[in-house]
Amino acid sequence: MSGKVIDFNELKKGDFHWRGYVKIGIFFIIFIILMLIIFTNVYIVKEGEYKVVRQFGEVVRIDKTPGLKAKVPFIQSVVTLPKYQMSSDVSEAEINTRDKKRMLIDNYAVWRIEDPKKLITNARTLENAETRMEEFIYSAVRSELGQLNYDEIINEKSSRGSLNDRITDKVNELLVKDNYGISLTDVRIKRTDLPTENEESVYKRMISERESKAQEYLSKGDAKKNRTIANTDRKVKEMLSSAEADAEVIRAEGEGESAKIYNKSFSKDPEFYKLYRTLESYKKTVGNQTVIILPSDSPYASLLMGNTK
Known part of the structure; x- marks a missing residue:
């Protein structure tokens, strides 16, 4: 019967290598776990924030100053709160x-x-x-x-x-x-x-108030206008009355002066004055369709008849 010869030295050597790999793997896993524990339980306190450390729900520490801090793994937790003002x-x-x-x-x-x-x-x-x-x-x-x-x-x-x-x-x-x-x-x-349901009624009330105010301003403006017109009319009438009175005085003085001049002039030649007055009266009494019945020997008609004697 034929068979393969087993070398126990080789088996032992292979078993040694396998065990070595297992140890390295376990060490690596433990290292990773340790790093995770370290990194998950070390935290940084930044400027402008509080770090509140809680253990079983109770606050055990508050970190206010910036820096690297640590907490107990699996037992403690950290809550971050802002230190600055918020709106x-x-x-x-x-x-x-x-x-x-x-x-x-x-x-x-x-x-x-x-x-x-x-x-x-x-x-x-x-x-x-x-x-x-x-x-x-x-x-x-x-x-x-x-x-x-x-x-x-x-x-x-x-x-x-x-x-x-x-x-x-x-x-x-x-x-x-x-x-x-x-x-x-x-x-x-x-x-x-x-509220939306009140806006329309308020707008209407505001419009009504503004219209009432505008009407009040218009009424005050009309009243002021009427007072101004009345005062102006009164002043104009007073000025016209004063002017007419002054005119009457001036006219009377002029007529008086004119009469003096006429009297002085006509007194020098009474016959000429009589002739002048007669001719002036013709201007007022004789027209294109005027009919005057006078005796032929009337002095008034003598000039009209061409008798100048």
């Missing part, structure tokens, strides 16, 4: 003014985290804290604007005054009371609108 657009809300008008208010808020531990402990997340802050803002805005009339709210120069400061103070008091670890820097009203 939020507060959801549009409807309020009622003191004069019972409905308005839509659109605000924005500027805020920041003051105590990360309080935020995580009481609000759990940044989103929850922001939501609670918006609720407080809406409550404060509704309370403050509910004490003002509609015209005072839309007019920046009215008693609206330090409305934004009062709202900011009220919201901060509520945030401190509930220990949310955040503070409101400022809140501003971006826009004030009327």
Whole structure:
């Protein structure tokens, strides 16, 4: 019977190489695991952020200074929170003014985290804290604007005054009371609108008020125009009366002077004066169709008959 001869030395050598490869593989795997553990549990704190380290849900450490930090593997977790100021657009809300008008208010808020531990402990997340802050803002805005009339709210120069400061103070008091670890820097009203169903009636009322105001201006203008015309007419009449009176005086003086000159001239030749007066009377009494019946020996008719004696 024939067969192959087995070399046990070769088998041992091969087994040695196989075991060596296994050891290298295990070492490599352990190295990779260690690196993963290290890299997943080492973190960097950047400028402008907080790193909140939690263990079983409780805050055990807050890293505020920039640098490389580490946490306990599998037990601790890290939450990142911003250190800088943030701005939020507060959801549009409807309020009622003191004069019972409905308005839509659109605000924005500027805020920041003051105590990360309080935020995580009481609000759990940044989103929850922001939501609670918006609720407080809406409550404060509704309370403050509910004490003002509609015209005072839309007019920046009215008693609206330090409305934004009062709202900011009220919201901060509520945030401190509930220990949310955040503070409101400022809140501003971006826009004030009327509900859609009220806009048309308000526009009509505004148009009616403007038309009424325009009619009032027109009436005042007409009244002023009439007063001006009446005053002008009165002054013109007074000027004409004064001018006519002056003219009458001047005319009377002229006629008197003329009469003196006539008398002085005609007194030098009475016959010529008589002839002149007679000829002047002809101008007024004799025309193309004038019929005058006079005796033939009438002195008045003697000139007409060509008798100049």
